[in-house]
Amino acid sequence: MSGYYLPIFVILAGCSAEKEAAPSNDAGLHDQPVASQPPSYGASAISTPPRDFKMPDFAPQYPGSTLVSVDSAETGNRRTHEVQLTTVDNAAVIMTFYRERFAAGGLRKISDFLSGESGLMSATGEGRRASIAIAREHDRQSIIVTYSGD
Incomplete structure (x- = not known):
């Protein structure tokens, strides 16, 4: 009679291992850290632009906005910001x-x-290009202004 129990234990052990190995629908969700508060938009988040950096009149800094970051790159023969x-x-x-x-x-x-x-929104003309993208982030709007040309 004890010979009957051994195959049952092997089958049950195999089922248990398969069940533990199979991911649930929310696998990994509980492994991620949960942010306790939104990111700060204070002075510590600002990337210091080059000393000679100034946004042009055709794509200026939005009045009253806070500068978060500046990135400039060469694309072909054009400098894009x-x-x-x-x-x-x-x-x-x-x-x-x-x-x-x-x-x-x-x-x-x-x-x-x-x-x-x-x-x-995007626009072009007179050797210039500019675009903006606006998205809500917590209690503020994030604005990405991309431009090139003088």
């Missing part, structure tokens, strides 16, 4: 500001999309 800003203003107000600045800088809109608290 990407600037991240934050503000508490809503997306519609930000879009209106940049529509006016792009137009005043002689740029023609290529795209213009606003939906809720997100938006995208």
Whole structure:
């Protein structure tokens, strides 16, 4: 009779091992650290731009915004800048500001999309290119301004 139990134990042990090895639907979710608070947008988050860095009139820094980071790169024979800003203003107000600045800088809109608290716009003209991307991040709007040309 004890010979009957051995195969049952082997089968049960195999089933148990398979069950432990099979991932559940939420596998890994509990392994991730949980942020206790949103990231800080204070002075410690600002990347110091080069001393001679200044955003041009056709794609200026949004009034009252906080500079988060600046990245510049060569693309072909053109230097492109990407600037991240934050503000508490809503997306519609930000879009209106940049529509006016792009137009005043002689740029023609290529795209213009606003939906809720997100938006995208790009423009080109006179050897210049500019675009903005707006997205909500916690209690602020994040604005990415990308531009090239003088």
